[in-house]
Amino acid sequence: IPGAQILIARDGKIFFHKAFGYHTYKNERKVKINDMYDLASLTKILATLPLIIQEVDRNEINLENSINDLMPEWSYTNKKDILLKDILTHYARLIPWIPFYLETKRKSGKLQRKIYRRKKSDKFNNKVAENIFIRNDTKQQIIKQIFETDLRDTLEMKYSDFPFIMMQTFLEKKYNKTLDIVVKERIFDKMNLKRTMFNPNKNSTLHDNIVPSEIDNYFRNQELKGYVHDMAAAMLGGIAGHAGLFSNSFEVASLMQMYLNKGNYDGKNFFSSETFEKFNNCIYCHNGNRRGVGFDKPQIEGSGSTCGCVSSDSFGHSGFTGTYAWADPEEKIIYVFLSNRTYPSMDNTLLIDHSIRTRIQKIIYDSILIKKNKN
Numbered sequence: 001i002p003g004a005q006i007l008i009a010r011d012g013k014i015f016f017h018k019a020f021g022y023h024t025y026k027n028e029r030k031v032k033i034n035d036m037y038d039l040a041s042l043t044k045i046l047a048t049l050p051l052i053i054q055e056v057d058r059n060e061i062n063l064e065n066s067i068n069d070l071m072p073e074w075s076y077t078n079k080k081d082i083l084l085k086d087i088l089t090h091y092a093r094l095i096p097w098i099p100f101y102l103e104t105k106r107k108s109g110k111l112q113r114k115i116y117r118r119k120k121s122d123k124f125n126n127k128v129a130e131n132i133f134i135r136n137d138t139k140q141q142i143i144k145q146i147f148e149t150d151l152r153d154t155l156e157m158k159y160s161d162f163p164f165i166m167m168q169t170f171l172e173k174k175y176n177k178t179l180d181i182v183v184k185e186r187i188f189d190k191m192n193l194k195r196t197m198f199n200p201n202k203n204s205t206l207h208d209n210i211v212p213s214e215i216d217n218y219f220r221n222q223e224l225k226g227y228v229h230d231m232a233a234a235m236l237g238g239i240a241g242h243a244g245l246f247s248n249s250f251e252v253a254s255l256m257q258m259y260l261n262k263g264n265y266d267g268k269n270f271f272s273s274e275t276f277e278k279f280n281n282c283i284y285c286h287n288g289n290r291r292g293v294g295f296d297k298p299q300i301e302g303s304g305s306t307c308g309c310v311s312s313d314s315f316g317h318s319g320f321t322g323t324y325a326w327a328d329p330e331e332k333i334i335y336v337f338l339s340n341r342t343y344p345s346m347d348n349t350l351l352i353d354h355s356i357r358t359r360i361q362k363i364i365y366d367s368i369l370i371k372k373n374k375n
Contacts, residue, residue, distance in 0.1 A: 003031035004339035005249035011332045023211045036195055036246045037338040038213040038229050040319030043245035044164045046255045047183045049294040051171055057271035070170050074147045087163035089291045091284050093151040094160040101219045101231040126237030129220040129227045139236050143169050157289035161242035168241030180239045196247040199238040201226035213321050215344040229321055249336045256327045256334045280315050307362035324357040
C-alpha cells in the first residue's frame with residue numbers, strides 16, 4: 001500500500017493516531033491524518049446502517065418487516081417475503097453483486113454513448129468520473145435489476161452489496177432526498193463531521209486532501225481521486241448505500257465511538273441502547289453465520305474478520321479499498337485502519353494476503369493484556 005492512517009482509541013481517548021507513507025507510489029504527497037480515503041463498504045455501517053437503526057428506534061419499521069412491508073412497489077418480485085433482518089445479516093439468498101458496468105461498454109471497450117456523455121446535461125446529470133456523466137435513469141434500472149435478480153439456491157451467509165442498495169431506495173423514497181443528504185442532516189452534521197461525505201470532489205477546497213484509490217484501466221480509464229472506486233456506486237452517481245463514503249480515520253473513529261456509546265455522542269442521542277443491541281447481535285450464530293444485523297462480527301472459528309482476540313460483543317466492518325473499523329465494548333477499544341490498497345490496481349492483494357489489518361489488531365490487544373497483567 002502507498003500509505004495509511006491508523007487510529008486507536010480506548011475509553012473514549014485517542015492514544016495512537018498516525019499517518020504513514022504517501023498518497024501514491026510517486027512519493028509526492030505524504031499522507032496527513034486529516035486526508036480522506038474512499039471507505040468502500042465501511043459506507044454500509046457508517047452511513048446507511050445508522051439511519052436504519054434510527055427508523056427501527058422510532059418504530060417506523062422493525063427487523064421482522066418484509067420487503068413487501070417496506071417497499072410494496074417491489075411486491076411482484078421474489079424478494080417480497082424476505083425479512084429486513086435476513087438481508088442485513090447476508091442470510092437471504094441474495095447474489096453478491098452484478099458487474100453492471102460491463103453491460104454499458106461496447107465490444108471495443110469504449111463506453112456506450114447512449115448511456116454516457118462527456119458533458120453534463122439534463123438527461124446526463126450524474127457524474128461517474130472526470131468528464132463522464134451517466135444517464136439519469138440508469139439508477140432506476142440498476143435498482144430494478146437488483147430487485148428482479150434470481151435468488152441463490154442455497155441459504156447460507158453470502159455477503160452482498162444489495163441489501164444496502166435496497167435500503168437506500170427505502171430511505172430515499174421515505175425522505176424524498178438522496179441518501180447523502182439524509183445522512184448528512186440526521187447524523188454527520190449533528191456530530192460536526194466536516195470530512196465525511198459522498199462525492200468529496202464537489203468541494204474543491206478538499207482536492208489535495210483526497211487520497212486516490214486506483215488507476216482504473218477497465219471502466220473509466222483514469223486515476224480515481226474523489227470518485228468512488230466501486231463501479232456500481234459510481235453508476236449510481238457516487239451515492240450508494242453500500243459504498244461511496246469518504247472520510248478520515250478521526251471521523252470514522254467518531255462514528256464508531258457513537259456506536260460504542262450505544263447511540264450517544266457528545267451529549268446527543270441518535271438511538272436507544274436497546275435498539276443498538278438488536279443490531280449488534282449475531283442472530284444466526286447457531287447456523288454458522290457470524291454476521292450481526294448490518295455489522296460484521298468476529299469469526300466463529302478459525303481466521304476471518306478479526307484477529308480472533310476480540311470480544312464476541314465487538315463489531316465493525318472492512319472495505320475493499322483497504323479500510324477497516326472495529327469497536328469492542330468489552331475493552332472499550334476502537335481501531336481504524338484506512339489505506340488505498342487498490343492503488344494503482346485492485347489486483348494488489350498483499351494487504352489481504354498478509355492479514356495486515358487484523359495483525360495490527362492483535363498487536364493492540366497483546367499490548368493491552370500486557371498492561372492489564374502488569375496492573
